[in-house]
Amino acid sequence: QVDESKEVESIVPSYACQRRTTLENHNTVFTDALSLLAENAELSDEDGRGVAFRRAAAVLKALHSPVTDLLQLRGLPCLGGHSLRVIKDVLENGASSEVEFTKQSERFKALKVLTGIFGVGAKTAERWIREGIHSLPQLQDSAHTLNRAQQAGLEHYDDLNQPVTKAEGDTIGEIVAKAVMSVLPGAQMTLIGGFRRGKLTGHDVDFLITHPEEGREVGLMPKVVSWLESKGFLLYQKTTRNSYLESKDGPARPSSNMDRFERCFSIFKLPEDAKQGTKQTETLTEDTPEDTCSLTTPSLVKDEGSESTKRANLKPWRAVRVDLVVSPISQFAFALLGWTGSKLFERELRRWAGHEKAMSLSSHALYDNTQSKYLRASSEEEIFAHLGLEYIPPSERNA
Ligand code: CTP
Ligand code: MN
Ligand code: MN
Ligand code: MN
Structure with missing residues (x-):
């Protein structure tokens, strides 16, 4: 049975840049699970899947109360079958078997350790793993010459992995x-x-x-x-x-x-x-x-x-x-908006601009494809206004 107060959440808009997402997250048990699957997808060169999990997690971050029943998710955007299965598993069993399996997999652990080195991306880590390198000692024992960034990353590994x-x-x-x-x-x-x-x-x-x-x-x-x-x-x-x-x-x-x-x-x-x-x-x-x-x-x-x-x-x-x-x-306002994040919020702003407004947004400028001209702005508020979006302050861009 679904009570009316829960139906209110079904008006969550579909773009993260239309929503106010504070750091107060009532659904960390689900968003942690979905974020881990997103991370795994991104580390595996599956960006499309990664974004889908990020969007699903962002919708749950925007809710004002904890999800306790799958029925509460009716009408919410961005929740695909895979994400719903994960949420269902967490609701019924306290954890997602896919998440637990991923966390324990040698591949994921190795990807995490290796990309934890500043200067090492998913592609490099992948290549090393194929050669049997799964740990830092194995990397150091290997014949690989590291570039300057990676050397610094390895040297300061523990410091740089501490928040x-x-x-x-x-x-x-x-x-x-x-x-x-x-x-x-x-x-x-x-x-x-x-x-x-x-x-x-x-x-x-x-x-x-x-x-x-x-x-x-x-x-x-x-x-x-x-x-x-x-x-x-x-x-x-x-x-x-x-x-x-x-x-x-x-x-x-x-x-x-x-x-x-x-x-x-x-x-x-x-x-x-x-x-x-x-x-x-x-x-x-x-x-x-x-x-x-x-x-x-x-x-x-x-x-x-x-x-x-x-x-x-x-x-x-x-x-x-x-x-x-x-x-x-x-270009300051565009740079400020583009570098404040979150990464998903930025991605959604650009998607909104392109798909809904026929505009191209970057950290340098906003171009209106219909009018074939640049739209100037000296504040973030003006950019949101050009985009036809309600202004969202930085503290509410934590999608
Ligand atoms: N960014 C970017 N180009 C890059 C790197 C980052 O435009 N080459 C932007 C990101 O889109 C993000 C912002 O800069 O909006 C900050 O990026 P980052 O420091 O990676 O993320 P944070 O949100 O600051 O997260 P954290 O607190 O973990 O640093
Ligand atoms: Mn709240
Ligand atoms: Mn940064
Ligand atoms: Mn940062």
């Missing part, structure tokens, strides 16, 4: 802000990614940098990176130049979802007791000899109490992934 807290994000924000202000006074820096959505932890910290005067931001990234490097804050960095071409009547038509801003993927060396201020921070950094970040990753050592592990835990800093993006002020 980053908001407090650590704030400390890094202070350091980056200092770098930005030192090399270009008047430049502005905004926290983006998961922390802007109000998350308490993340896998990295993301910042967007701009300058109120168009063009002043050009060449900013190498200067910021040099400043950070000179103070010993970077363990790794890879800077990519802006490859976005401006034509006479507006930015070039976005051709892919990948944006082309000047950006930097980095690994920060964050002093553990940075709370005492930047002075302390700098002293600590300078006093840390490079060889304390030894080539032995603690996770390679079986014995938890080993000398290597103890030494690693005593190091006065920790490695944290940090993403920096520079945008010209004219």
Whole structure:
């Protein structure tokens, strides 16, 4: 029997960008299961299946009460047969047999361990697994030469697989802000990614940098990176130049979802007791000899109490992934919207724009295919308005 109060949820709109999704999730038991299957699909080069599970999970995240009966799901969008089977299994047995089977499979475990290395994607992991490499020691014993990113990823494996807290994000924000202000006074820096959505932890910290005067931001990234490097804050960095071409009547038509801003993927060396201020921070950094970040990753050592592990835990800093993006002020609103996430929310915004509005949305611009023109915006609110969507604030984009 279904009571009327439960029918209210059947008006959930089908695009995640039409919904308000806070971090308060009443259905984690189901969304965790569906997210794991999504992750497994993505790691197996089955993106279509991955998105289907992500969409199903996002619908359940938007509900205001826990699902206790399959009948409550009647009329909800994005719930395919496979997702419904998983939900049914969890409702009836407390867990999904497919999820449990996947979690325990050697293949999934190996994919998780290997893609847990910064710089290693699903394709590389897949290739290694086919060669019988399932663990970090096996990788190290193999003849594979790792690229610079992967070497850094392996070296800082444990640190980078430990969630980053908001407090650590704030400390890094202070350091980056200092770098930005030192090399270009008047430049502005905004926290983006998961922390802007109000998350308490993340896998990295993301910042967007701009300058109120168009063009002043050009060449900013190498200067910021040099400043950070000179103070010993970077363990790794890879800077990519802006490859976005401006034509006479507006930015070039976005051709892919990948944006082309000047950006930097980095690994920060964050002093553990940075709370005492930047002075302390700098002293600590300078006093840390490079060889304390030894080539032995603690996770390679079986014995938890080993000398290597103890030494690693005593190091006065920790490695944290940090993403920096520079945008010209004219594209700032699009960059801000595009880099705040969540990833599914972004994907749904672009799908909405294309399928419902005949528009192309990227992190650079919004193009109206019907009018054959770019739609300008200087705030996220204006972009939602152009798209005919109700404005959804960052804290409600946690789809
Ligand atoms: N993004 C992007 N291009 C990339 C990488 C990321 O546009 N090459 C966008 C993503 O779409 C997302 C945002 O940048 O909207 C942040 O990405 P990421 O840091 O991976 O995810 P978060 O939501 O911040 O999650 P977490 O807290 O785990 O970092
Ligand atoms: Mn609620
Ligand atoms: Mn992030
Ligand atoms: Mn990121």
